[in-house]
Amino acid sequence: MTAATWITVSRLFVIPIFLYVVQNPSSGDRWLALGLFLVAALTDWLDGYVARRFNQVTDLGKFLDPLVDKLLIFAPLLVLIEWGTLPAWGVFLVLTRELTIAGWRVNQSKISGANLWGKAKTVSQIVAISLLLAPLPEPWPQVGVISFWAAVALTVISGVIYLIPPRQTESESLSES
Template sequence: MNLPNLITLVRFVFIPLYLFVFFSDLPGHMYWAVGIILLAGLTDVLDGYLARKTKQITQLGIMLDPLADKLMMIAIFLSLLISGKISFWAAFAIFFRDFTMIVCSAIFHFRGKKTVPANIFGKLTTVLFYLTLFLLLFDLPNAETFLWSVIVLSYITSLIYMLQLKTVNGRMMQ
């Protein structure tokens, strides 16, 4: 287990911690929840940077990194749905996309197929989802409209990712 993968594993701990804080009665709990989200985002950047810098990119890391991202996003959007900050349909669109991506990636991995690291569109989508989260968490105007535009972008990004998977694995078959 290398350091970048260990940092990725720590990100999984932030998921229940975020949920506990979000739904707690702690003073300033929303600020603490945002702090946990930021910490998860920073460790995401750190593990990617370290993996590239030290040439420790592994298939395990390629699979776990987006899984940690997606599970954190699912937890956050679930909390927003339960608290009434987003509509059922917005949550459904996000959950459906993320669940499908997790299942497809797992199938590819366990069948011995290559997975591909996040591309620039995936990274941009993640950044925009984080921006959307802050708009939603603090009930800022037009937050749900912005959310829907990011959801559309996320589906386009997923299509690009699937095409990359097909290309990489198509080459492996030849």
């Protein structure tokens, strides 16, 4: 395994610690959980940087990175349902998109990396989760909920775009004939 892949796998170790910290959390525990979440989220950028910079882009990394990202996102979303902060059906929309794309990717002969929409979706999810984890005064919890729904919209849009086959130009169509 490459260094980039090890960085990706390191995110997995944060999830159980995060889940332990958010059981009956105090304000301090919520800040700690937010810190853990953000450090893990930053490793998503770091593993991509290392993979590209040191020519460590692999099919295993292209498969594991989005899978680990999904687990990192699902853990706090499930906690936010448990806390009564988010409705389960909103999180279900995110879960449905993520599992659909993951299943679709498994059946591809060549695994492609995330596109701009997928990256925007990930950033919007991280922002929304961060705002909702932090024990901030009003109006920030409402801003977090609005951010969550924006993230849901981007999640659905990016999923639809991911599944739509790219259009061929006329010259590409003629060269295949």
